[in-house]
Amino acid sequence: MIGRKPPKPAQVALTQRAFDLLCLSATFVLAVNASHLPWWLSAALAVILGSRWWQRRRHPGRVPQAIKLPLLTLLTLAIIAYYGNLFGRAPGTALGIGLLVLKLLETETLRDVRVGVGFACFTLMTALLFDQGMVSTLVVALGLVPALATLRALEPAQAPSGMARSFMPALGLLAAALPLALLAFVLVPRLGSPLWGAPGRDQARTGLSDRMSPGAFTELLTDDHPAMRVSFDGEPPPPDQRYFRAFVMSRYDGVSWSHVDVAHAAPVPLEVEQAIGYRINLLPTHRRVLPTLDVPIEAPAGAVMRRDRMVVAARPVDDALSYALSSATRYRLEPQLDARPQRWLQLPARFNPRTLTLGQSWRERHGSDDAAIVREALALFHDGGFRYTLAPAPLGRYAMDDFLFATREGYCEHYASAFTVLMRAAGIPARVVTGYQGGYWNKLGNYLLVRNSDAHAWSEVWLAGRGWVRVDPTAAVRPERVSLGATAAAGDQLDWYRRDWLQQFRNRWDIVNRWWDQGVVAFDALRQRGLLTPFGIRDTDTRTLGVLLAIGSSLFIAIGLAWALRRRQPRDPLREALRVLEHKLARQRIVRRTGEGPQHYLSRAARALPMQRSQLTALMQQYLELCYASEEPAPESVHAFRRAVRDFRVTNVVK
DSSP: OTTOOOOOGGGSBOOHHHHHHHHHHHHHHHHHHGGGSOHHHHHHHHHHHHHHHHHHHHSOSOOOHHHHHHHHHHHHHHHHHHHSSSOSHHHHHHHHHHHHHHHGGGOOBHHHHHHHHHHHHHHHHGGGGTOOOHHHHHHHHHTHHHHHHHHHHTSTTOOOOOTTGGGHHHHHHHHHHHHHHHHHHHHSOOOSSOSSOOOOGGGOOOOOOSEEOTTTTGGGTTOOSEEEEEEESSSOOOGGGOEEEEEEEOEEOSSOEEOOOOTTSOOOOEEEEEEEEEEEEEOOOSSSBOOEESSBSSOOTTEEEOTTSOEEESSOOOSOEEEEEEEEEEEEEOSSOOSOGGGGTOOOTTSOHHHHHHHHHHHHHHTTOHHHHHHHHHHHHHHSOOEEOSSOOOOOSSHHHHIIIIIOEEOHHHHHHHHHHHHHHTTOOEEEEEEEEOOEEETTTTEEEEEGGGEEEEEEEEETTTEEEEEOHHHHHOTHHHHTOHHHHHGGGGGGGGOHHHHHHHHHHHHHHHHHIIIIITOOHHHHHHHHGGGTOOOOOHHHHHHHHHHHHHHHHHHHHHHHHHTOSOOOHHHHHHHHHHHHHHTTTOOOOTTOOHHHHHHHHHHHOGGGHHHHHHHHHHHHHHHHSOSSOOHHHHHHHHHHHHHOOOOOOOO
16 A cells, blocks of 8 residues: 555564574574483473474464463473572573573564574574583584574575575585684684683583492493593503592491592602503593592692592693603502501491401401401402392492392492401401593504593502502402403493494594594693694784784685675576576587577477477477566576476487
């Protein structure tokens, strides 16, 4: 009607295609973040998203406020109930993703879609707060494709196309932005620590802590994430010497073992008979303890050694850390026990009476022969019907009594704890040590890969004339745990995990992840200087890098402008389609002559291909009508002609 104002852009109704792409973007965000969201929240949001998509296809329009407001209230209360608050990385991410899904309930205009796309990109990037691995980063980058496709679908001049073809311009845009992204990655001034930093405290995967109770390592046994990588100066030690010491635990409350820190005491004496040098690349643990090959001779730079030869860093390991040191593989640790050995004999009263009685009976039987008592305990585990299992039965108040005389099944924490209690009951100083044992020797990378699944617990007993001696009671039950690793000890319980092809793939894939961790995630100022020095750039201060970044960006922009100017003239889709058809016919030596019109050329091609005369005639007529029947052909007709040319195949030629 004359005089009526055109609708504002924000009030223009959405096409179904644009809404579908926005739902796809939200689905991608939900899928990428599902691993660190509560399962029930992911399921609920998926149901809401799917219901909204289905509802709009049938009845376009916004969802009533009577539904949106209760859902928003439930979302907020559920996050507070689960996390305790709305602040922090995990609850904030959950709230943001929930708000994104609820935003779809009122999305009906172009402005709503643009807001939703921006919010989807923001929540997509939150996945990098939890995992900065190469695969995660690539997945997040691909998640931008449906978001960019959604924005492109809002353009009014877009011709209809399939869902898959709508992603191609977005992929091209990401590919064009890649060189500038790489330039910025290399030349943006870096801090002394990595730019990204590591995932937060609640994402530490090491699982090792200063407390241990039977069953504490259950979730780690199939955790395939790397804990550290170790390279040796010479040949690696044999598997039975690959014990990496972390926590030394002396206090026992009847259920759990805990570490007692003696901060200002000097390390106990160590007599070294054989030593080895090595370097450890430790992934973030968010704890101060540094695993070392048993036992370390001295602490690396930036760390101190406690009295019990634990190595502790000055601050928590929140970023990947590399440190070099040497350890004794044959030694005598504290040959003369200190004057206060009671902390190594401490046992709680009124706990595990049968276990205490058994240990005391061994002392009465063997007298002062401590080595015989140790052999007695190991024989009990070897011949007493004990079983190594990843799913042991639960233990009661008298945990060691239940384990030794009832269930007789468990893994390293059970055996180390029971053995240490038996030794103390017999009057032998003993303690529990936790850390890692074993690892996979990666021949391709020439390093030892230690995964979280290699977490282990063993015992140390003090014997006169020998000092502290490592005893692994788990090996008495399952020798494969030491010689072949944790997965081999699990036997049929992890048969799928032990397949040779899978092991080879994991080892090769870890080399790639190692490069990513060291070259990308841990890319700091020092590595930046080392990368630029071969190119003659020795001064990497802010001014120099800024000038280089400006020059590189200018060159990139100039190249982009030159390419755009070259393509500034709009292309005729009909002529392009005709050239495609000419190229197909030229393969059969039906070449268009100089000055030959399209009608004469296609008529000649139809005579040369009698089996496809009707197709070529139809294409010729369709082309002539689109070119000359109207001033501006309809986009749908042009698209139909291009599709017909694309589907045309030459099948026969008459000589």
